[in-house]
Amino acid sequence: MPRSTISRRNLLRTTALAAAAAVSAPYVRHSYAAGKLALGVWDHWVPGANNTLTKLCNEWGEKNKVEVSIDYITSQGDKDLLTASAEAQARAGHDIMSHRAWQIQVHRNVLEPVDDVIKALVAKAGPISPVSEYLAKHEGKWFGIPTTVGSQVKPCCSRMDLYKQHCGIDLTAIFPANDNRDPKLVDTWTWDLYLKSAEQLFKAGFPIGLPMGQTSDAIDSTGAMFRAFGSVMIDEKDNLKVDSNETRAALEYFKKLMPFNPPEVYAWDDAGNNRWLISGKGAGIQNPPSAWAVAKRDNPQVAAQCWTHDMPRGPAGRFVGQLPFFYGIWSFSQNKAAAKDLLQFLSEKEQSRQLVAASSGYDLPSFKSYYDFDTWQKVEPPSGTVYNYPPRGDEQPTITGYPARPDIATQIYNQSLHTIMVAKVCQGNEPIDRVVKWAQNELEGLLRT
Amino acid sequence: MVDIVRRYPGQLAKPAFQRRAGMRQFVRRRTTIAFLMCLPLIVIVAGLIIYPALYSIFLATLNKAQTRFLGLGNFSYLLSRDTFWMVIEQSAIFALTAVFFKALIGLVTAHLVNNLPSKGQRKWRGMLLVPWVIPLALSTLGWWWLFDPTHSAFNWLIRGFGGTDVPWLSDPYWARFSVILVNVWYGAPFFLIMYLAALKSVPEQLYEAAQIDGANAWQRFLHITLPMMQNIIAITVLFSLIVTFANFDIVQIMTAGGPRNMTHVFATYAFLLGIRSGDLPLGAAVSLFMFPILAVSAVFILRGVRKRGREIG
Known part of the structure; x- marks a missing residue:
């Protein structure tokens, strides 16, 4: 019978080492602990x-x-x-x-x-x-x-049947559910065409719905539109840039566009535009596929006509709000x-x-x-409805407040300066110059140290 | 020379007994009992009101990153902003209008209920208290659905009668009206119950004497009811003013301060700056602006109450 080699001294040493290892183990910063x-x-x-x-x-x-x-x-x-x-x-x-x-x-x-x-x-x-x-x-x-x-990003989610019927625009041809886009067709999708189609849809009784309240859907899409016109509030070096021709051009554009929206958009929260599309009254919104997903459950006929696609292009490019x-x-x-x-x-x-x-x-x-x-690619109806949800072409993600320092931009964003400017001009009928001056004053305040 | 006091066992027991008796006496004292019974409340008030209040004063003196002492910098910054002046104006409009209508409706309703036969009065009292009993966040959601910008139930009714839609929440002035209306609906029952209690405490003999003297109903109200209720009215108004100035739920749920910031009150604006924009010290400074306004009104109202109390006494 083999004799055990464990001596009393060895046993004590082994036990002490094991105890030390056990005690120190919980303090090892490693996921396997x-x-x-x-x-x-x-x-x-x-x-x-x-x-x-x-x-x-x-x-x-x-x-x-x-x-x-x-x-x-x-x-x-x-x-x-x-x-x-x-x-x-x-x-x-x-x-x-x-x-x-x-x-x-x-x-x-x-x-x-x-x-x-x-x-x-x-x-x-x-x-x-x-x-x-x-x-x-x-x-x-x-x-x-x-x-x-x-x-998420917040591109356009439009009723393809209404766009085809009342504006003669085939959104599935411009933004197909594959990578074979025709750049010439994509180039036609501009804010000018968006305005023209908004007017046609309004006259047909199916207005688009751009929220202009003080919640994120409104702030994200409005900020992306300002950016498409080249408007910047404050640059990365803390220079005030809001008083510019680009800002004025954006506000002039909104002045033309907002009358083709339902008047209640100024009070919509993040669910307001979704409900507008799902109810079947609206022809288009700017949103992630949540509106489509709820429509699929609550109003499948509307969901079957929804097509998510890129934002229109403006003078400074094609921008989509990212969150x-x-x-x-x-x-x-x-x-x-x-x-x-x-x-x-x-x-x-x-x-x-x-x-x-x-x-x-x-x-x-x-x-x-x-x-x-x-x-x-898979989710439906209709087949390929959200294929263009991720920015795939020349669409650039942006966030309202950019390119100001994030410390400043967070306040531009959360205090909804863009949508308030639009509401002041379009709902309050204030002159653009006065609204720009108001924004300048607010922004000066945000720059305090 | 040192005096040596000899202690005997019997002598030692006496001071201990006296100490125990003193303790018993201390505990038996009415003020001590009152203090001990209030102690849990004092601890709660200190922990949940005094400490946060002092902490928010401290917070309001710091910069955004809470790394530098600014003194009154946040307050002077706020006073230099147009938007903040608009918030002050709106808070005053909101609180004063709402308290006025709550007091008026409460007074009228209290009289109506007081004049009901005592048999059915309890049912009416219960029913009229319902708005005050429902959790405010829940009832405000109900109101929000009634005012919903696109599918308002009120507008559905108005259309049914051939009218046109009212922009309850999308027009800034209608939005102000709507939030005040909900506040009045919620707060009026509090005035009702307080006034009803005050009405019931007015001695009937005073009315009988006035009637014998030929006083009509209006004169009885003006010269008996109103003076007898003055203190209750003042205290109720003060209490309601404090609560209404500090209101958050109604505005946050219904408009979140919009459109165009034109329904913000102190609390919602503090939330916007402090939590959503991440500037806690500035948010704390906004909420502290309520304090001097309410303190001044409390001093005046309570001075009036004391004065009338002395006159009656």
């Missing part, structure tokens, strides 16, 4: 979309022995903003929070830099949308990781390494594919290399 991660995530409006995110997080958690818990927080009543603000002030709460567009800049002082994650993602997936970079980067450091969930969402890791998180690993996992192409599919194509990743997901 057992630990917990708490996420506060935007509550998706698409039924079932949250389940896919939960499934992916659980898969990752099981594989990495990390206990992941998720709180889905609605953006109704800005509850997500309130939660993030409270956690930032209290320096306590979740490890990861999802933030809407500007909130990364708002909370960057309490967010962990995530350059390592971005670097790894860019190496695999290629460049990130410039709008996301503008919103999440500060002094060369990234403070947020663009999410697939919730991120990316981000994940941020709080600097007070106890498990930053695991948080980074999870976010990298969620941002990879395969996971993004599943998330896009779960949202029926509503979620738009910030990587252009992900625009080949088949969801945008």
Whole structure:
């Protein structure tokens, strides 16, 4: 019988080493260490979309022995903003929070830099949308990781039957559900043609519906229109630029366009334009495919005639409002390494594919290399209806307030200066010069240090 | 020379007993009991009102990143903005108009209910209190649906009678009217119940004496009811003024301050700047603007109440 070689001294040494390893293990900042991660995530409006995110997080958690818990927080009543603000002030709460567009800049002082994650993602997936970079980067450091969930652009969603019948425009020919666009045809889709067709549709009893209130749909699409005319409020070097011929040209254009909208657009919230299209009264809005998706459920006949396509081109180019969402890791998180690993996992192409599919194509990743997901080709009716939702041609994503410093731009955006200017001119019948002067005064105030 | 005091066991027991008796006496004192019973409330008030109030004063003196002390910089900045002056004007219009109509409707309704036979009065009192009992966020959503910019139920009715649509929420002046209307609907029952209680406490003999002297109903109201209710009216108005000035839910749900910022009140504008635009110190400064306005009105109203109290006393 072999004799045991374990001496009392060896036993003691082994036990001491094992105890030391056990004690130090929880402090290893590595995702494979057992630990917990708490996420506060935007509550998706698409039924079932949250389940896919939960499934992916659980898969990752099981594989990495990390206990992941998720709180889905609605953006109704800005509850997500309130939660993030409270956690930032209290320096306590979740490890990861999802933030809407500007909130990364708002909370960057309490967010962990995530350059390592971005670097790894860019190496695999290629460049990130410039709008996301503008919103999440500060002094060369990234403070947020663009999410697939919730991120969106707001192109045109039009009734193709009404455009064909009353304006003689075949939107499916200009923007087909494939990559074989005719550039000459695409060039015809300008703000001038949009105005002309808006008048025809109005006369036919199916007005377009551009929200002109103080919520994000209105702010995003109006900002993109101003940009198409070359209008800038404040440039990147803090120079006031609002008092320009471009701003005046944009306001003159709105003065012609707004009478062809229903008068209640000045009070619409983000659901107002959706309801307008779904009700069958409206010929077109500027929105992600949420309006189409609800129409598919509530008014399938309208949904079958909806076609999502590029924004018109203006003198300065073709711009579409983009509203990316981000994940941020709080600097007070106890498990930053695991948080980074999870976010990298969620941002990879395969996971993004599943998330896009779960949202029926509503979620738009910030990587252009992900625009080949088949969801945008598959969902219907009609076949190919949201194929052109991701910007595929000369359409450039932008965000209202750009190119001002994000600190300034967030205020331009959230205080709705663009839509208020339009409302003052078109609803309040104020002279353009006075409105420009008003905007200049407001902007001077925003530049205070 | 040092005096040495000898202590015997019997002598030692006495001070301990006296201490216990003193403690018992202290606890038995009415003021102490009152203080102890109020202590939980004092802790809650200190934790949830005084501390946040002091913290918001501190916050209002910082820059946007909360890294630099600005003193009164945020306040002077706000006072230099046209939009903020518009918010002050709108808050005053909103609060004063709403409180006036709440008081008026409350007074009239209280009289009507008071004159109902006592048998059915309880039912009416209950029904009229309903708007005040429903959670405000819920009832305001209901009103929002009634005023919905595109599918307003009121407009549907108006069209049914051959009228044209009213831009309840899309025209700034109609929007102001709508938010004030909802505030009056919500707040009038509070005035009603307070005034009703005051009416019931007016001695019947005064009315009988006035009637014998030949006073008509209007004279009785002017010379008996109104003077007897003055203190309740003043306190109710003060309380309502504070609550209405600080109102957030109604405006936020119905208009979010639009169109053209023309329905913003202090609370919604503070939310816009502090939470949505990420400038918490500026938001705190906006909300603190209510404080001096309300403090001054409280001083005047309470001084009147004290004066009348002394006259009666």
